[in-house]
């Protein structure tokens with residue numbers, strides 16, 4: 001199975017390769033524009049980023065499927081707290097399916113800076129004293145003491161958005 005992923009971040013490529021291992025995927029990383037801000041700030045913007053990445057990656061290749069993954073932040077609850085969300089989109093050029101990964105609350109000192117306009121990755125690096133944690137365990141790994149990782153978390157979004165293409169359960173949808 002040939003897959004085009006709309007990112008050159010190795011963590012995203014790895015998440016797709018590992019999750020879809022059963023289908024013996026050949027994965028091409030495509031440097032596409034997400035069409036949304038570097039740090040999406042709503043569910044809609046995050047999902048749009050994933051959709052654009054999936055469509056643009058497929059359009060740039062001869063792959064069977066285009067896959068897009070996007071991380072964003074949303075406000076949850078009454079207090080102005082931010083949570084990290086991860087969404088995926090998969091298209092075969094005809095249908096497009098979406099699916100989400102986990103949601104993790106951000107610590108207040110991280111959320112405050114992201115709310116002020118900063119991008120999550122660099123803020124996490126500052127907090128942890130790391131370089132490019134977004135290409136390693138990610139905020140998802142750091143905030144759970146390694147109970148999950150960015151690869152695993154993104155993998156859930158891949159599974160959720162790819163499922164409709166490989167099961168028969170959606171065939172009766174209109």
Ligand SMILES: O=c1[nH]c(=O)c2ncn([C@@H]3O[C@H](COP(=O)(O)OP(=O)(O)OP(=O)(O)O)[C@@H](O)[C@H]3O)c2[nH]1
Nearest residue numbers: 007009069070071086119120121134138139140150
């Ligand atoms: O989904 C995520 N899970 C994580 O555990 C995580 N840790 C950090 N970030 C940051 O969230 C922002 C948007 O992410 P994003 O989808 O634009 O990815 P990215 O910028 O790393 O790659 P890409 O844009 O080159 O594809 C970027 O500031 C990332 O650094 C994460 N996002």
Ligand SMILES: [Mg+2]
Nearest residue numbers: 034037038039
């Ligand atoms: Mg990005």
